[in-house]
Amino acid sequence: xxxxxxxxxxxxxxxxxxxxxxxxxxxxxxxxxxxxxxxxxxxxxxxxxxxxxxxxxxxxxxxxxxxxxxxxxxxxxxxxxxxxxxxxxxxxxxxxxxxxxxxxxxxxxxxxxxxxxxxxxxxxxxxxxxxxxxxxxxxxxxxxxxxxxxxxxxxxxxxxxxxxxxxxxxxxxxxxxxxxxxxxxxxxxxxxxxxxxxxxxxxxxxxxxxxxxxxxxxxxxxxxxxxxxxxxxxxxxxxxxxxxxxxxxxxxxxxxxxxxxxxxxxxxxxxxxxxxxxxxxxxxxxxxxxxxxxxxxx
Amino acid sequence: xxxxxxxxxxxxxxxxxxxxxxxxxxxxxxxxxxxxxxxxxxxxxxxxxxxxxxxxxxxxxxxxxxxxxxxxxxxxxxxxxxxxxxxxxxxxxxxxxxxxxxxxxxxxxxxxxxxxxxxxxxxxxxxxxxxxxxxxxxxxxxxxxxxxxxxxxxxxxxxxxxxxxxxxxxxxxxxxxxxxxxxxxxxxxxxxxxxxxxxxxxxxxxxxxxxxxxxxxxxxxxxxxxxxxxxxxxxxxxxxxxxxxxxxxxxxxxxxxxxxxxxxxxxxxxxxxxxxxxxxxxxxxxxxxxxxxxxxxx
Numbered sequence: 167x168x169x170x171x172x173x174x175x176x177x178x179x180x181x182x183x184x185x186x187x188x189x190x191x192x193x194x195x196x197x198x199x200x201x202x203x204x205x206x207x208x209x210x211x212x213x214x215x216x217x218x219x220x221x222x223x224x225x226x227x228x229x230x231x232x233x234x235x236x237x238x239x240x241x242x243x244x245x246x247x248x249x250x251x252x253x254x255x256x257x258x259x260x261x262x263x264x265x266x267x268x269x270x271x272x273x274x275x276x277x278x279x280x281x282x283x284x285x286x287x288x289x290x291x292x293x294x295x296x297x298x299x300x301x302x303x304x305x306x307x308x309x310x311x312x313x314x315x316x317x318x319x320x321x322x323x324x325x326x327x328x329x330x331x332x333x334x335x336x337x338x339x340x341x342x343x344x345x346x347x348x349x350x351x352x353x354x355x356x357x358x359x360x361x362x363x364x365x366x367x368x369x370x371x372x373x374x375x376x377x378x379x380x381x382x383x384x385x386x387x388x389x390x391x392x393x394x395x396x397x398x399x400x401x402x403x404x405x406x407x408x409x410x411x412x413x414x415x416x417x418x419x420x421x422x423x424x425x426x427x428x429x430x431x432x433x434x435x436x437x438x439x440x441x442x443x444x445x446x447x448x449x450x451x452x453x454x455x456x457x458x459x460x461x462x463x464x
Numbered sequence: 465x466x467x468x469x470x471x472x473x474x475x476x477x478x479x480x481x482x483x484x485x486x487x488x489x490x491x492x493x494x495x496x497x498x499x500x501x502x503x504x505x506x507x508x509x510x511x512x513x514x515x516x517x518x519x520x521x522x523x524x525x526x527x528x529x530x531x532x533x534x535x536x537x538x539x540x541x542x543x544x545x546x547x548x549x550x551x552x553x554x555x556x557x558x559x560x561x562x563x564x565x566x567x568x569x570x571x572x573x574x575x576x577x578x579x580x581x582x583x584x585x586x587x588x589x590x591x592x593x594x595x596x597x598x599x600x601x602x603x604x605x606x607x608x609x610x611x612x613x614x615x616x617x618x619x620x621x622x623x624x625x626x627x628x629x630x631x632x633x634x635x636x637x638x639x640x641x642x643x644x645x646x647x648x649x650x651x652x653x654x655x656x657x658x659x660x661x662x663x664x665x666x667x668x669x670x671x672x673x674x675x676x677x678x679x680x681x682x683x684x685x686x687x688x689x690x691x692x693x694x695x696x697x698x699x700x701x702x703x704x705x706x707x708x709x710x711x712x713x714x715x716x717x718x719x720x721x722x723x724x725x726x727x728x729x730x731x732x733x734x735x736x737x738x739x740x741x742x743x744x745x746x747x748x749x750x751x752x753x754x755x756x757x758x759x760x761x762x
Contacts, residue, residue, distance in 0.1 A: 208563035225604035276494040302696030309505020334501035402699035
């Protein structure tokens, strides 16, 4: 950069700088090396946590996969072969699928229209979607059994419309998760711009929603669907108190008379949960900020 | 919705302000579901709590539990259980979350986050039976203690007690705390600590003047969530005790389903009391969250 006469001076000046630089680099490298190592206390905490969280699963497996001492899968097969297991699992699957579809079909257009056409309704819908946290399942059950129970003029529960009651209840329970997942996705894209562009190209509102909005919020919809599905699959309170023999209700009953089979099925239930979470985690990897835990009273 | 499928003429100016009546029609299913299965039960609870179930006359007798120490026992137990499991879950969860952040291993972070999501979602009846296999009278850990010469159940421990329930509730409270505290802990920049160190702050001064003020809002907000979740939980407690523990949600279910204790009016009044506690937690959390999202967005 500069003339030869400057070189000597420059060297004398630069040397300490280079040494200092190298030293600093070594310091940085040492620090980064120190940082990539897991601190001992963190390892101890994580190890202890792993023990606390794995022991109940291990105990369940020991109890469910053994007759006395020897390892056997017999209780699992017996549990899986039980007619009550099949019918209850099918019932839960049916309710979960219907609830999931209902949540998507009802919440997505509503959230879209609120975002696009009725911004004034936003605070109302946000309040409504958080209300199920204030009204946990046990309270909702009491309310539902009063409004639609055997002593009510609108007696749904002992009519052929009984399934509607459970689906309605499950819709309410999934509302906070479904709305939040879909609303987050909607707010991440420019709904107004997309809709105006589609309208100027002559697309009808329905066409715009189905062909433009739905594809651009697909990850939010998948996440909402998974959250709704797992909520409905695992729901116990409403089903038990209103007398629907779903899988969690069956699990409680089977443990009373076939404890080993029951414990084996607990592990099945654990793996259903695991599958749901892994699917949500896969969505979350593509759409950061996806909620993978339900975080409401169960 | 189907009526809007007719294509609108092209060439119109870009507008999303279509027929308003049609848009209102799309909001109808959502409004109907929320009205029928969320608002109607809630209103019925409020109404039922101030009316006699037998005569239909206005009365405050259903709230007489507020004046009777014995009738307040479920509330006392629920408060004790919720406080204990919130304290345990909050403290341990925070420690684990910090350990995950400090581990600086992406693999550990990934595994811990996924497992936390599974554990936080693994509540209710399956969890109850996993713990019966672990700490029940014939559970694996109970027998291990027995082999070591310690008789837990002779020493006064019961899985069905408030202490036992606290240990079980911690199974989802801890991972929930981990999941909600990970984002704020990860948002703590190392440069803040370095800046404090350069200015001569000790570790303690950094904690007191920087970390605690920043983390206070998310921590309190998370603790409110944990408290509400413990207070409103029904399935886990019912699965463990089949109704033989005095907690508010269990007491409510006994009052609506029991033959001897059947008293829907008092159930409604208890439910309103429970909802009030939930509303305090969820409302407080919503206020705090507004503050912390403003901070995290920065």
